[in-house]
Amino acid sequence: MTEIVRFAAVAEVDADLGLLTAAERARHERLVADADKQAYAAAHVLVRECAAELLGTAREEIVIEQRCARCGSLEHGEPSVAGAAAIRVSLSHTRGQVAAVAAGRRCGIDVEKVSRGPDRALSPREAAWVEGQEDAAYAFTRLWVRKEALVKAGHGSMAAAQRLDVLGGDAPADQVGEIRLTQWEGSGLLGAVAICADMWTGKC
16 A cells, blocks of 8 residues: 655645535634635545545545544544544645645645745754755744644654754755655645555554
């Protein structure tokens, strides 16, 4: 079993709201801006398409569940495919762009518009590297999407983002421990995918 990774413009996804669960539709309806609603729906359909391709089934057969491992809430937490414990999924969205991954191991994905975030999200070494780059916003976002993808794959915490150093030498890392990182780039957008070496042994 391999992984299926997709980045897509929101307009490229046939985001049928009928595919979403009642919980997903409720979260969708609570969003205010149409652009946010469209991105949410597209990401939740795209992750179904990735899972369906990996499992060799139709996207209509995929049910995405979401539950927080800490508090049990169905309003947030890691997404999963109902009845398919052998695969993991992750999704991300920003206005106009979505991303999703399905894999036979722990995984994470993120997509963001290029922007300059705060130094408090970086380690001192990362902050110094960003400051020395010609395009600080682009440099910051390259690091940030890696951090987000790693956390979604079960490695580290965004609450302690400064301690999650993703700088390898003089460039953002392509490997952190047992986790492989791959960067994606679009117009004014950056993304990253994190794929763990092993789903069950905690090597993330």
